[in-house]
Amino acid sequence: MNSDDRLRQRASRLLSQVATRSDRLINEGLAQADARKWHYAVLASLQDFGPASQAALSKRTGIYRSDMVGVLNELAQRQFVERAPDPDDQRRNVITISTAGRRQLRRLDKVLDALHDELLAPLDATERDQLVSLLTRLLDHHDSQGS
Numbered sequence: 001m002n003s004d005d006r007l008r009q010r011a012s013r014l015l016s017q018v019a020t021r022s023d024r025l026i027n028e029g030l031a032q033a034d035a036r037k038w039h040y041a042v043l044a045s046l047q048d049f050g051p052a053s054q055a056a057l058s059k060r061t062g063i064y065r066s067d068m069v070g071v072l073n074e075l076a077q078r079q080f081v082e083r084a085p086d087p088d089d090q091r092r093n094v095i096t097i098s099t100a101g102r103r104q105l106r107r108l109d110k111v112l113d114a115l116h117d118e119l120l121a122p123l124d125a126t127e128r129d130q131l132v133s134l135l136t137r138l139l140d141h142h143d144s145q146g147s
Contacts, residue, residue: 022119029115035108038063038071043105048099053092053098080104
């Protein structure tokens with residue numbers, strides 16, 4: 001077995017290389033749509049799970065709390081989210097997706113659908129579903145292990 005074969009048999013290396021290419025493709029594609037992947041993550045989380053505090057959004061999306069403020073400032077400036085004092089704790093804000101934010105999310109869904117078609121071009125629909133299922137299983141396992 002030569003080193004090239006050995007490297008191509010390591011799932012960790014393959015995942016890393018595909019992740020690098022995926023990040024580049026997604027970041028460039030979203031930049032052309034004047035958005036960032038964190039914008040999408042926050043809007044999708046708010047649409048799918050409802051209003052949340054900054055801390056809850058950070059946990060849901062994996063965005064560091066220190067970075068979340070900047071992301072929310074960008075989204076609020078574009079009127080994609082609304083901040084309101086939490087009625088249960090005036091020290092916190094509750095973040096809600098706005099009507100404009102829902103429109104932006106639908107637009108970004110279309111952009112990401114096209115980018116995913118490009119990323120996953122060699123796979124048919126069944127293989128794409130299998131890949132997502134396997135990756136989800138791996139991530140869920142490692143999340144449950146705290147790693």
